[in-house]
Amino acid sequence: MKILVINCGSSSIKYQLLDADSESVLAKGLLERIGISGSKLTHKRGEEKFEFTKDIADHTEGLALIIDALQDEKTGVVKNINEIEAVGHRVVHGGERFASSVLLDDEVIREVEANNFLAPLHNPANIEGIIAAKKILPSVPHVGVFDTAFHQSMTETAYLYAIPYSLYRKYKIRRYGFHGTSHRYVANRVANILGKPIKELKIITAHIGNGASVAAVKYGRSVDTSMGFTPLEGLVMGTRSGDVDPAIVPFLQEQEGFTAGEVNNLLNKESGMFGLTDHQFVDMRDIEERAAKKDPLCMRAHNIYEYRLAKYIGAYAAAMNGVDAIAFTAGVGENSPFLRENVVNKYLNYLGIELDREKNNCKGCEIIISTPQSKVKVLVVPTNEELVIARDTSEIVKKGLKELKLWED
Ligand SMILES: Nc1ncnc2c1ncn2[C@@H]1O[C@H](COP(=O)(O)OP(=O)(O)O)[C@@H](O)[C@H]1O
Ligand SMILES: CC(=O)OP(=O)(O)O
Ligand SMILES: [Mg+2]
Structure with a gap:
């Protein structure tokens, strides 16, 4: 078909x-x-x-x-x-x-x-x-x-913000999460590669592209994810700030005379790696190249980027009370041994993770990059959102369904 x-x-x-x-x-x-x-x-x-x-x-x-x-x-x-x-x-x-x-x-x-x-x-x-x-x-x-469907398995403990509940009732303000098609595909590949049922695994998937998010996938279901009400929350991204103190918004409105739309634009399009490098670079390849040559601005931006990611991985190990596997995917996650090594070796060895440097030195491959002794497996899994969309479409059409559930109740 x-x-x-x-x-x-x-x-x-x-x-x-x-x-x-x-x-x-x-x-x-x-x-x-x-x-x-x-x-x-x-x-x-x-x-x-x-x-x-x-x-x-x-x-x-x-x-x-x-x-x-x-x-x-x-x-x-x-x-x-x-x-x-x-x-x-x-x-x-x-x-x-x-x-x-x-x-x-x-x-x-x-x-x-x-x-x-x-x-x-x-x-x-x-x-x-x-x-x-x-x-x-x-x-x-x-x-x-x-994008949001896979994360609909989150419980209200994970998806509610601590703002008046009436605002959830009125506007449905809550965490939705995005990149769900990618997190779903990657988590299932991880189970396949490790040869274990997904229902027995606690997996953290890190979709690190220009837009970036992490998800905690426990026994096949997303239990938490870093993007929120919009794709702005969470990690440092190409041009998006990720997490900031929300009080920065009214501060900028008052001090700089920005409108709500202007602050939104600043956080979505002028921030992240672009903002941290004084609006010089968005593409991670440019930033890594300069960081390797000890450019202070790029080194600092990269440190912040990897630190935020490591903090989320630590948080999700706690959210699931353990982690069996961590998978990197999307443009940066698939192609940057530098990012993966820094995140794991600077911040995650306490989990009993041991990286195999040679295996990590690959771009765009589907591979386990931790050693056989490593307590938590680390993988690179190239994502394929289009394939998932084609599979779901084909299944709906062939079976004459109106909708296809992503997990069993
Ligand atoms: N070899 C590489 N090393 C580091 N980063 C890379 C490499 N190749 C691609 N990238 C980064 O991947 C990002 C784009 O990822 P992608 O998943 O295509 O994003 P999106 O779908 O959100 O546009 C860019 O920041 C790009 O620099
Ligand atoms: C939802 C989202 O952030 O998508 P992208 O990464 O494609 O910008
Ligand atoms: Mg993308």
């Missing part, structure tokens, strides 16, 4: 066309700068790469261009659009309503829309993508897979 997986951002569309039966990627790509002049499509078929520059006004036009590339004689992988049998969509915020992957009918789309106020930066673009894709591929099933 050929499944198109799409991940719509406000000005971009990432996509993969997969054969869900063989789990192979037929083509993938990225359309950037939608609605901004100089839109660019980078389309890959195996090792072949094609680039097109053409101004694209909106997501409907963007998806039409992607479909053209998928069925074009020169760049395509299907003869006809009808070969695409289903579409899987990444949806960032499912609120409390979605603890599963779901068939996107009109009623469900309305319910997803009702969560827009919870994720104004992400959800409206996701919905635009769903509506556009349904226009272009009206006769195939569309499925939504939510």
Whole structure:
């Protein structure tokens, strides 16, 4: 079954066309700068790469261009659009309503829309993508897979903030957590690699990309995670601050005359590694390169980054009253031996962890990087959110389901 997986951002569309039966990627790509002049499509078929520059006004036009590339004689992988049998969509915020992957009918789309106020930066673009894709591929099933769904297993002890409970009742202000599709995939891979049932394991998954979060996955269920009401809380990220004292917000409003929107922008887009390096670097490769040459600003930023991550791992070992395995994933987690070694050897040896330096010296591999004697196993597991979306979509379609539960009750 050929499944198109799409991940719509406000000005971009990432996509993969997969054969869900063989789990192979037929083509993938990225359309950037939608609605901004100089839109660019980078389309890959195996090792072949094609680039097109053409101004694209909106997501409907963007998806039409992607479909053209998928069925074009020169760049395509299907003869006809009808070969695409289903579409899987990444949806960032499912609120409390979605603890599963779901068939996107009109009623469900309305319910997803009702969560827009919870994720104004992400959800409206996701919905635009769903509506556009349904226009272009009206006769195939569309499925939504939510970043928040896997974390809906958290108990209120983990998800409630200590603010008036009435605000939870009124606005559903609580921890939701994100990157759930990735944490779910990685935790299951860890169990597989260790050859143990996930129901017997306490796993900490660290999704360290440009956006970053840690999750505590106890016996197959997420029991806590570092992102919160929005994807701003928790770790230091590329441009996001992660945890700060909330009193900094009114302080800046008063002292600098910032509006609420300006402070939000500062914490989401001007902070993190970007802010700590005086707005010079976001990309971890640049920061590591300079930190290795003893650039004081980059060394300091990196120290803060790894320290925050180590603190969360320690906290989640406590949250689960133990930990069997720690897994690193996403852009930085998969590709940075430097980060992994620093986090483990500076802060986590007390857990009885021993890192195998040679094994750790790898990029993008799926591997155990702790020694056989290590009390807690440490792994690198490349994430694959698109594959999970394709699997869920295929299962819903093949079994004729309306929704697919992520765990048993
Ligand atoms: N070899 C590497 N060493 C260190 N960091 C890397 C390496 N390759 C990629 N990264 C980092 O991964 C991050 C992007 O991760 P990714 O998971 O793709 O993020 P997102 O999906 O949030 O955009 C960037 O900060 C990039 O610098
Ligand atoms: C939800 C979120 O933070 O996603 P990303 O890491 O893709 O920005
Ligand atoms: Mg990502």
